[in-house]
Amino acid sequence: MRVLVVEDDRKTASFLAKALKSDGFVTTVLHNGDEALQAIREGAFDAVVLDIMLEGRDGLSVVRKLRELSNKTPVLLLSARGEVNERVEGLNAGADDYLPKPFALAEVIARVRALLRRGSEVKPTVLRVANLSLDSDTRKAQRGDRTIELTAREFRLLELLMRSAGRICSRMAILEGVWDYHFDPGSNIVDVYIRKLRNKIDDGSDLKLLHTVRGVGYMIKESE
Amino acid sequence: MITLRRRLALRYAAIVLVCLVLLVGLAHHEFVVEPAEKKRLGIPDVHELSEWAEISEVVIYAMIPVVLGFGWWMMRKTLAPITALAQSLEQIDAENLHEPLPRSQNGDEVDRLTEVFNALSTRLHSSFQQIREFTLHASHELKTPLTVMRAQLDMLLLDAKLSPEQRTWAQGQVDEVQRLAGIVDSLTLLAKATAGLVTIQRTPVRFDEIVRECYEDTLILAEPADIYVTLNTCEPVMVSGDRDRLRQLLLNLADNAVKYNQPQGTVRMALRHCGNFAELEITNTGLGIPSAVQERIFERFVRGTKAVEGCGLGLAIAKWIVQAHGGTIELATDASKLTTARVRMPLNDGSEHEQKFTRA
Numbered sequence: 001m002r003v004l005v006v007e008d009d010r011k012t013a014s015f016l017a018k019a020l021k022s023d024g025f026v027t028t029v030l031h032n033g034d035e036a037l038q039a040i041r042e043g044a045f046d047a048v049v050l051d052i053m054l055e056g057r058d059g060l061s062v063v064r065k066l067r068e069l070s071n072k073t074p075v076l077l078l079s080a081r082g083e084v085n086e087r088v089e090g091l092n093a094g095a096d097d098y099l100p101k102p103f104a105l106a107e108v109i110a111r112v113r114a115l116l117r118r119g120s121e122v123k124p125t126v127l128r129v130a131n132l133s134l135d136s137d138t139r140k141a142q143r144g145d146r147t148i149e150l151t152a153r154e155f156r157l158l159e160l161l162m163r164s165a166g167r168i169c170s171r172m173a174i175l176e177g178v179w180d181y182h183f184d185p186g187s188n189i190v191d192v193y194i195r196k197l198r199n200k201i202d203d204g205s206d207l208k209l210l211h212t213v214r215g216v217g218y219m220i221k222e223s224e
Numbered sequence: 225m226i227t228l229r230r231r232l233a234l235r236y237a238a239i240v241l242v243c244l245v246l247l248v249g250l251a252h253h254e255f256v257v258e259p260a261e262k263k264r265l266g267i268p269d270v271h272e273l274s275e276w277a278e279i280s281e282v283v284i285y286a287m288i289p290v291v292l293g294f295g296w297w298m299m300r301k302t303l304a305p306i307t308a309l310a311q312s313l314e315q316i317d318a319e320n321l322h323e324p325l326p327r328s329q330n331g332d333e334v335d336r337l338t339e340v341f342n343a344l345s346t347r348l349h350s351s352f353q354q355i356r357e358f359t360l361h362a363s364h365e366l367k368t369p370l371t372v373m374r375a376q377l378d379m380l381l382l383d384a385k386l387s388p389e390q391r392t393w394a395q396g397q398v399d400e401v402q403r404l405a406g407i408v409d410s411l412t413l414l415a416k417a418t419a420g421l422v423t424i425q426r427t428p429v430r431f432d433e434i435v436r437e438c439y440e441d442t443l444i445l446a447e448p449a450d451i452y453v454t455l456n457t458c459e460p461v462m463v464s465g466d467r468d469r470l471r472q473l474l475l476n477l478a479d480n481a482v483k484y485n486q487p488q489g490t491v492r493m494a495l496r497h498c499g500n501f502a503e504l505e506i507t508n509t510g511l512g513i514p515s516a517v518q519e520r521i522f523e524r525f526v527r528g529t530k531a532v533e534g535c536g537l538g539l540a541i542a543k544w545i546v547q548a549h550g551g552t553i554e555l556a557t558d559a560s561k562l563t564t565a566r567v568r569m570p571l572n573d574g575s576e577h578e579q580k581f582t583r584a
């Protein structure tokens with residue numbers, strides 16, 4: 001899988017490339033928007049990690065031009081600003097996802113992987129991880145032979161985590177997916193809900209499924 | 225209101241009247257009193273003169289409305305450039321500040337005034353430009369090193385050789401980097417808002433729905449400290465606002481009510497329809513706001529107590545959100561140590577109000 005990293009800050013670019021490489025991606029790094037546009041049009045990249053602030057043409061304009069030319073390469077937009085407007089602007093320009101700085105490297109990787117999977121994924125109605133199952137039609141959860149009652153929010157949270165089982169869900173992604181917040185509310189609401197959900201699904205079981213990834217977010221997985 | 229034009233016209237009319245009265249008096253004396261005197265003394269009278277006097281008196285009276293009308297028209301013509309200037313000034317906002325007002329170039333007072341206004345708006349425009357540049361770049365300049373720090377820490381944490389103690393330190397650093405990034409975001413938002421660079425997308429919003437949703441989140445937030453949360457009144461009200469910003473406002477206030485509370489304390493929430501306003505009250509137990517900071521509680525970095533985690537920007541943002549919606553916010557602790565945040569939001573106008581409610 002080939003990923004193009006376009007970022008004007010040399011250090012950030014090199015860390016991004018290093019992290020993506022360690023996860024098995026083949027990476028190319030560029031710092032200039034015009035060069036990036038050229039490279040994406042010529043080279044066969046599977047995904048692009050694109051900063052908004054660039055030398056030459058800015059990131060938003062690169063995405064806009066790509067989509068104008070009917071180039072559908074998935075784009076993860078990075079930005080130093082992290083505002084609602086900017087996120088909306090980025091997605092409207094044609095970007096597939098948006099991540100505000102500073103980000104966890106693990107989250108960039110998770111989002112790039114998600115971009116590559118996009119479209120090819122089937123959505124089963126019953127989700128399973130070990131002996132935990134969640135039926136998204138009846139909204140019922142079951143751990144072994146124990147039925148778990150969930151509130152609407154808890155259901156959405158568990159569904160989000162189980163749909164990306166084995167992968168990290170960042171606090172940001174959870175806020176977006178469960179609360180539809182596109183800004184950091186400056187509250188520990190995600191952590192409090194996770195604690196509550198953890199009590200409901202993991203209490204009384206030896207195998208803990210809901211794990212904390214410090215500084216990034218949470219994930220559901222079978223093994224340690 | 226007495227406009228400049230009316231004032232000038234009145235003075236002009238007064239002067240004209242005084243002149244006319246003097247003129248009439250003089251004519252009366254010259255043509256009526258004096259001939260009578262001459263007649264009495266036996267000096268021969270000149271009849272034609274007296275007739276001429278009568279005619280001129282009539283003409284003078286007839287002239288009064290004509291002269292006044294002419295004066296009114298003259299004032300209007302003279303003051304027209306000022307009216308035009310005022311109209312052009314009304315069109316000015318932060319966006320078109322750099323466009324100069326049209327000048328007559330005839331060197332009169334109004335032209336001079338326009339020149340001064342143009343110079344003033346050029347200076348204002350460059351200040352606006354500086355604030356804009358600063359807010360756009362400050363975030364980028366500050367976030368870039370934070371991003372590098374975060375990436376380095378992430379790399380460090382991947383190292384399996386790290387001792388548990390070192391790992392804890394590195395993780396603590398990650399938390400601090402995120403906290404700092406949050407402060408940068410809040411500060412940039414406030415700086416932009418102050419410079420009028422943030423647009424609020426206002427649509428009709430069911431405020432009670434947002435309050436109810438926030439109440440459910442507050443219940444969960446309050447659970448660990450065993451705080452009792454109530455929402456006794458939640459009347460259906462429609463406001464015109466930015467849904468995301470209103471949710472941010474409510475969560476911010478509710479989060480404070482929980483954080484600055486005491487174990488087994490209470491949080492009381494209520495939303496009422498009061499006249500033309502929606503009134504939201506969030507009352508909590510706890511230590512309350514020290515009177516020393518009460519006056520400045522909405523200012524940046526002012527905090528009631530340092531014992532609770534936070535950066536002191538939440539209330540400044542809350543106040544901005546409320547004001548951007550044309551509402552008011554107060555926060556005060558009463559004698560019984562209850563702290564109440566009271567937000568009043570103007571209701572959405574009647575027609576929309578009705579429409580949405582029948583649909584809902």
